[in-house]
Amino acid sequence: MSRLLRKTGSILARLLSRKGSALALLFLSAVTFAAIFANFLPLDPFGQKLVNALKGPSATNWFGTDELGRDILARVVYGARTSLLTAAGAVAIAALAGVPIGLVAGFFGGWRDAALMRLVDVLLALPAILFAMAMIAVLGRSQAAALIAVGITGIPSFARITRAQVLTLRKRDFVTAVEAFGGSATYNMFRTILPNSWSPIFVQVVVLCSVAILLEAALSFLGVGVPPPTPSWGEMLRTGKSYLHEAPYYAVLPGLVLTLTILSFDVLGRALSDILQGRRDVDVVAKAGEASS
Amino acid sequence: MVDPVLSVRGLKVDFGGEGRSVPVVRGVDFDVYPNELLCIVGESGSGKSVTSLAVTGLLSETARMSGSVRLCGVDVIGAAPETLRQMRGRDVGFIFQDPTTTLNPVLTVGRQITEGEVAHGRLKKADAHARAAELLREVDVADPEGRAGQYPHQFSGGMRQRAVIAMAMAGQPKLIIADEPTTALDVTVQAQVLAVLARRQAELGSAVILITHDLGVVAEVADRVAVMYGGRIVETAPVAEIFANPRHPYTRALLRSQPRIDTSDARLDPIPGQPPTPGALTKGCSFQPRCAVGRDRPLCMTEEPGLRPVGDGRLSACHYPDELGPDTVPAAPRAVAEAASATAEPLLIVDGLKVHFPVKTGVLRRTTGWVKAVDGVSLSVNPGETVSLVGESGCGKTTTGRAIMGLIKATGGSIRFAGRSVRDLDGAAMRKARREMQYVFQDPYASLNPVLSVEDIVAEPLKIHGIYDEMGGARRIAELFDMVGLSRSMLGRFPSEFSGGQKQRIGIARALALQPKLLILDEPVAALDVSIQAQVINLLQDLQAELGLAYLFIAHNLSVVRHVSDRVAVMYLGRIVEESSRDGLYGLPVHPYTQSLLSAAPVPDPEVRDTRRRIVLEGEIPNPASPPTGCTFHPRCFRATARCASESPSFGRYQETATRTSCHHAGPLAEAHRNVFAAGSLEAAS
Numbered sequence: 019m020s021r022l023l024r025k026t027g028s029i030l031a032r033l034l035s036r037k038g039s040a041l042a043l044l045f046l047s048a049v050t051f052a053a054i055f056a057n058f059l060p061l062d063p064f065g066q067k068l069v070n071a072l073k074g075p076s077a078t079n080w081f082g083t084d085e086l087g088r089d090i091l092a093r094v095v096y097g098a099r100t101s102l103l104t105a106a107g108a109v110a111i112a113a114l115a116g117v118p119i120g121l122v123a124g125f126f127g128g129w130r131d132a133a134l135m136r137l138v139d140v141l142l143a144l145p146a147i148l149f150a151m152a153m154i155a156v157l158g159r160s161q162a163a164a165l166i167a168v169g170i171t172g173i174p175s176f177a178r179i180t181r182a183q184v185l186t187l188r189k190r191d192f193v194t195a196v197e198a199f200g201g202s203a204t205y206n207m208f209r210t211i212l213p214n215s216w217s218p219i220f221v222q223v224v225v226l227c228s229v230a231i232l233l234e235a236a237l238s239f240l241g242v243g244v245p246p247p248t249p250s251w252g253e254m255l256r257t258g259k260s261y262l263h264e265a266p267y268y269a270v271l272p273g274l275v276l277t278l279t280i281l282s283f284d285v286l287g288r289a290l291s292d293i294l295q296g297r298r299d300v301d302v303v304a305k306a307g308e309a310s311s
Numbered sequence: 312m313v314d315p316v317l318s319v320r321g322l323k324v325d326f327g328g329e330g331r332s333v334p335v336v337r338g339v340d341f342d343v344y345p346n347e348l349l350c351i352v353g354e355s356g357s358g359k360s361v362t363s364l365a366v367t368g369l370l371s372e373t374a375r376m377s378g379s380v381r382l383c384g385v386d387v388i389g390a391a392p393e394t395l396r397q398m399r400g401r402d403v404g405f406i407f408q409d410p411t412t413t414l415n416p417v418l419t420v421g422r423q424i425t426e427g428e429v430a431h432g433r434l435k436k437a438d439a440h441a442r443a444a445e446l447l448r449e450v451d452v453a454d455p456e457g458r459a460g461q462y463p464h465q466f467s468g469g470m471r472q473r474a475v476i477a478m479a480m481a482g483q484p485k486l487i488i489a490d491e492p493t494t495a496l497d498v499t500v501q502a503q504v505l506a507v508l509a510r511r512q513a514e515l516g517s518a519v520i521l522i523t524h525d526l527g528v529v530a531e532v533a534d535r536v537a538v539m540y541g542g543r544i545v546e547t548a549p550v551a552e553i554f555a556n557p558r559h560p561y562t563r564a565l566l567r568s569q570p571r572i573d574t575s576d577a578r579l580d581p582i583p584g585q586p587p588t589p590g591a592l593t594k595g596c597s598f599q600p601r602c603a604v605g606r607d608r609p610l611c612m613t614e615e616p617g618l619r620p621v622g623d624g625r626l627s628a629c630h631y632p633d634e635l636g637p638d639t640v641p642a643a644p645r646a647v648a649e650a651a652s653a654t655a656e657p658l659l660i661v662d663g664l665k666v667h668f669p670v671k672t673g674v675l676r677r678t679t680g681w682v683k684a685v686d687g688v689s690l691s692v693n694p695g696e697t698v699s700l701v702g703e704s705g706c707g708k709t710t711t712g713r714a715i716m717g718l719i720k721a722t723g724g725s726i727r728f729a730g731r732s733v734r735d736l737d738g739a740a741m742r743k744a745r746r747e748m749q750y751v752f753q754d755p756y757a758s759l760n761p762v763l764s765v766e767d768i769v770a771e772p773l774k775i776h777g778i779y780d781e782m783g784g785a786r787r788i789a790e791l792f793d794m795v796g797l798s799r800s801m802l803g804r805f806p807s808e809f810s811g812g813q814k815q816r817i818g819i820a821r822a823l824a825l826q827p828k829l830l831i832l833d834e835p836v837a838a839l840d841v842s843i844q845a846q847v848i849n850l851l852q853d854l855q856a857e858l859g860l861a862y863l864f865i866a867h868n869l870s871v872v873r874h875v876s877d878r879v880a881v882m883y884l885g886r887i888v889e890e891s892s893r894d895g896l897y898g899l900p901v902h903p904y905t906q907s908l909l910s911a912a913p914v915p916d917p918e919v920r921d922t923r924r925r926i927v928l929e930g931e932i933p934n935p936a937s938p939p940t941g942c943t944f945h946p947r948c949f950r951a952t953a954r955c956a957s958e959s960p961s962f963g964r965y966q967e968t969a970t971r972t973s974c975h976h977a978g979p980l981a982e983a984h985r986n987v988f989a990a991g992s993l994e995a996a997s
Contacts, residue, residue: 191758195818198716198750199772199825200742213762 032293039289042282049279053098061092063249072265081271084254085261093249094272100250101279104165105230109223111169116176117219121207123177124184135181138174146171147236154242161244168233172226179222183215217294221287228283235276251276315342316485316518317366321378324358324365326589332375333590335361337542339378340618343486343518348509350529350550351522352565353539354586354840359522362539363488367403368395383485400431404479404517406489406508410471414463421447421459424478433482446477449514450507467931469500473507480511487512487519493528497703498867499928502911505532506927524841526569527870527913530554531920538562541587541597544618548625550917558627560604568845570874572897572912578852579874581845585810596630604634657691658729658829658861659715659748664688665723666707666714670936682936684710686885687724689962692829697855697862699872701908702882705932708865711882712831715863716750717741729828746776749822753834755814759806765817766802772824782824791820794857796850812843816850823854829861836871848875869912873897881905884935884943887962891970901965901977903948942975950976 033039052059067087075082081090123134141149150167157163187193188211196206237243238252246253251272258269324336336358343349353359364370366380368387380387383402385394407413415423421443428434434442440459447455450473463471472492479487492508493501509532512519523529529536533550538561546559557563567580584601587593593600599611610630618628666685669678685707692698700708713719715726717733726734733744752758759768769788773779783790789799795816806814815835822830835851836844848871854860866872872879873893880890881904889902900906907926914923928947933939939946945955954975962973 191752191754192760194718195750195752195758195821196760196771196775198718198745199775199821200745201771201775202742205775210760214760 029290029293033286033289036289038285042285042289045278045282046286049098049275050102052095053102056095056099059095061089061095063088063092063096064247065089072261072268074265075267075271082265082267084268085257090254090268090271093254094251094275096249097251097254097272098275098279100161100244100248101231101234101276104161104168104234104244105227107165108168108172108230108234109226111166112172112226113176113219113223115169116173117180117212119173119177120180120182121184121212124181125188125203125207125211131181134177138177141170142174144171146233147240150233150237151240151242154237159242159245161248164234164237164243167237168230171233172230175222175226176219179218180215183218184211187211187214218291221291221294224283224290225287228280228287231276231283232280313344315344316383317343317520318381319362319366319378320380322362322365322380323377324361324370325375326373334592335374335542335589336365339539339542339544341537341544341547343520345485345518346512346516348512348519348521348532348534350533350536351520351539352524352526352529352536354524354842356586356588357539358542358589359539360490363490363520363522367399367405367488369399397431400427401482402485404482404484404487406472406475406479406487406492408491409495410468410475411463411495413475414471416463419460419462420466420474424459424474424481427478428481431482442481446481447474449480449511450474450477451503452477469496469503469931472496472500472504476504476508476511480515480517483515484517487517489519489521491523492521494523494525497932498869499703499907499911500931501528501913502925502927505913508532525913526566526841526915527572530915530917531913533917538565541592542589543597543628544626545598545628546626547618552623552625554915554917558621558625558632559598559629560602561598564601564603565841566915568842569915570845570848570870571915572870572873572909573914573916579845579849581849582842583846585812586840586842596628604629604631656730658694659690659692659863660727661691661711661715661724662689662727663724664711664714664721664726666710666719667722680936683885683938684935685714685721687962688882688885688887689724690880690887690890692861692863694828694861695855695859696877697864697875699864699866699876699879700882701866701869701872701879703867703908703932705884705935706882707885707935708867708882709833712750712833712863712865716748716831717745718750742776746825747827748829748831749825749827751815751818751822751830751832751835754838755811755818756838758818759814761806764803764805765809768806768817769821769824772821776825787824791823794823794854795820796846810843811839812846815839815847819847819850819854823858826858827860829863831863831865833865834867835864837866837868844871851875869909881908884932884938886943886973888944888974889970889972891968895968895970899968899970899979901968901970901979902972902974903950903976904944906980907949942973950974952976 033043065088070083070087071085073079073083079089079091081094084090084093119134119138123131149171153167153170154163157166193206193210196210201210234243235250235252235255238250239256241256243252244250254272255269255276258272261268319342320340322336322339323334325332325334327333339362341349351359351362361370365374365376366382366387368390370376376388378388382398385398387395414420421440424443424446425434425439428442429436429439443459444455447458452458452470452473458466466474489508493504496504505528521532530550535547536550536553537544537547538553538559539545540561546553546557546562548558553562554566557566564580564582568582570579582601587597595612596602596615602611616628616630618626621627621632664685665683665687667681667683670680670682671677672679688707688711690698700711702708710719714721717736721734725732728744728748731744733741736744759765763771766788769791770779773782773787788802792799792802797813797816797820806817809817832851836847839847851862852875855862864872864875876893878891879893879896880887881896881902882888883904889896889900889905896905897909900909907928910926911928926949930947933943933946941957942948942951942955942960945951948955952975958975960973960975962971964970965972965977
């Protein structure tokens with residue numbers, strides 16, 4: 019446990035030592051904090067004051083107000099809650115389904131590999147947004163439906179990444195060693211191979227977060243995402259675009275937050291992959307040095 | 312006096328960035344003269360490869376060099392890149408360890424061999440093919456005209472390395488640098504390649520620097536030897552002197568820690584501790600912590616000794632070079648475990664074991680053939696006995712071990728362990744059988760799970776079998792650590808914090824956790840440094856005596872096998888060709904393959920290299936997917952007759968001896984009962 023803490027600490031320190039990833043981390047922490055503690059902030063996303071409709075940014079309404087006189091900043095903060103919740107749920111679904119698929123396919127190979135990976139290929143072949151819209155058409159429009167739909171489109175990436183990782187680890191001696199002293203296939207998959215595969219899976223979690231947020235925003239923008247009046251960034255873009263002339267801040271500010279959030283996740287994902295992958299390279303070099311001659 | 316081809320003075324190489332630079336080479340002086348073969352010997356991390364790259368200016372940008380290097384009249388340090396390029400193309404040839412990565416897979420071998428000469432304008436493109444064929448002929452490649460037009464993947468390993476030698480020698484360079492040129496090759500192929508290298512050197516009169524860790528190779532080919540340790544040369548001397556009378560404690564310790572094929576010492580004398588890492592050297596002499604002579608003497612603790620003359624062209628970097636007497640270790644053979652083998656029921660009986668892998672081709676993945684990796688292997692192991700399986704790569708020895716362990720499915724034959732059949736067991740039954748039979752892997756770096764602490768790694772078998780508490784829990788793990796000579800304070804650490812030798816000890820501790828009766832040891836010391844090998848071999852022998860373990864020892868190193876075994880089985884192309892007691896096999900080999908294997912193994916004794924006659928086998932191990940007809944060894948055999956090509960010999964007892972063999976023409980070489988290693992006794996093989 020203490021090792022895990024130490025490792026997390028060292029990864030965090032290395033993220034903070036890079037300018038880009040430090041900024042991304044800072045921004046995402048602020049967004050997450052606001053989303054979690056939105057109830058305790060002096061913000062009201064639902065209070066309508068029609069007299070205040072479409073007022074520009076001011077001291078009371080920092081981001082201005084919308085066509086119903088609601089505070090846009092409040093709606094952005096509550097919208098972050100929607101976005102992050104959908105992203106978290108979707109990534110959880112994708113990882114919980116994708117990782118075991120990849121494990122089983124890579125570990126056993128043969129017909130199981132063929133069957134599972136063809137299934138994954140089918141998912142991959144469908145355009146994510148169309149598939150999600152079809153899912154929502156079946157399930158009805160709700161946050162849960164959006165979450166499940168986005169989650170399912172994320173399964174192939176986890177399955178493929180995990181399978182690739184399993185294939186490189188499968189023939190390693192330490193996996194064979196567990197087999198040799200009597201460990202079962204299930205034990206080997208979950209206790210030996212999986213703990214050695216965390217790095218790429220973790221990077222994928224971060225990367226998929228940005229994809230999920232974008233997809234959720236796109237669904238809301240098309241009017242099939244989270245139903246109103248729940249605030250959502252995509253929904254705000256959708257209504258905001260009608261008032262682009264008289265109130266440009268209405269669409270631009272939430273759009274900016276959305277862009278920055280996605281950008282932050284991408285920067286973070288790339289930095290993590292550098293750090294985690296880079297660390298492995300160092301190990302390999304050290305080993306090669308010892309083993310040569 | 313002739314001018315040296317290469318003259319190195321005070322060469323230092325540092326790696327790493329500002330603030331934390333790591334000295335890898337720390338002041339090296341040496342000369343190489345024309346027509347001389349200098350061997351640089353050292354363990355990993357001693358700086359020998361870096362030295363060879365530094366003298367030709369091939370190090371990467373991150374390395375900082377100082378000192379002086381004069382190669383054929385060019386000052387290498389500080390020279391312009393273009394000067395270096397010209398110099399390398401004209402005066403230096405390189406032979407690297409792995410011929411598979413040295414050759415470019417998308418160009419024909421002929422083109423690569425002549426590429427340098429064409430690029431430097433010494434050869435016309437139109438003449439290149441003829442020249443390539445000529446060069447290949449000079450290194451004994453059959454059908455050189457045809458071969459020059461082929462790609463590297465169509466060459467076998469030994470042929471590729473000979474092509475690399477041809478390439479290195481093409482420009483008639485004044486200096487050839489060979490970095491572990493035979494380490495990746497099998498012993499019979501190594502003998503071919505070394506012979507070609509030596510002959511071509513003599514013909515061209517080049518100087519050669521040969522870098523190796525194998526003292527046997529040194530004794531076979533070197534004129535002069537430089538021993539490196541911790542980034543410095545600690546001793547240089549003519550080859551005969553260094554073996555007869557080493558003047559540095561490290562050299563002597565290295566010689567004494569290696570098992571020799573011509574003797575089998577009762578116990579190896581390992582060098583304690585670990586080789587130094589370049590980043591963390593001790594104050595004073597870098598060998599001092601492991602030294603038997605200098606131990607704790609104030610001078611050795613404080614002052615690093617310089618390389619000083621110690622008589623007749625010899626140099627030694629030791630404060631007390633005269634305290635080393637001549638080497639007087641008696642060559643007493645290890646007692647064979649006779650008592651156990653005579654009475655007890657064999658622990659493991661393998662009969663007619665077959666492992667065939669299907670060859671699938673085409674879109675439909677239809678089986679078009681079979682690779683007979685193991686084709687009818689029979690052997691038995693008695694309790695407390697060590698049986699070795701020896702053979703070259705691809706002979707099926709590892710597959711045999713893994714099939715016995717149940718890691719690969721056997722396609723035929725029977726495996727009986729402790730009276731029960733263990734072939735084709737599933738699930739619980741297999742798990743139970745495996746408790747008493749354990750496996751130790753070759754590569755200690757790959758066989759430990761990097762995310763578990765070593766305590767968890769050793770405890771894992773017990774936990775899987777649900778007997779962790781029953782066996783004593785943490786106390787048992789600590790006991791196992793004591794048993795393999797690791798400190799209990801290391802329990803919480805992770806594999807990456809250990810050296811190769813320590814990792815192998817952890818692997819052995821894990822294998823012992825379930826109190827097995829049989830250990831299958833798959834090349835357990837092949838990946839370790841020479842001085843560490845001896846520690847692990849001694850440990851294995853102690854554990855065997857203490858716990859009454861039986862070992863199935865899989866190896867290619869004939870010296871190590873002679874040292875550890877009670878009985879030895881020699882494998883060739885999936886079959887055992889000869890099996891006997893250790894002394895029977897090494898004293899009186901009757902199968903021609905065993906005879907040539909033994910004669911090809913380098914002996915670390917330069918005295919016998921001119922008198923000992925070797926059987927250099929032609930060709931290499933055939934593809935097991937399409938083995939030769941009849942006796943599979945007949946295309947390479949020096950006794951083969953027409954009968955061998957058509958009729959497969961059966962495996963049976965040879966005359967009245969304990970030896971079993973499969974050969975139509977089995978018999979000792981020339982005169983009976985004469986040790987192949989007695990100088991000059993070996994009949995020419997033709």
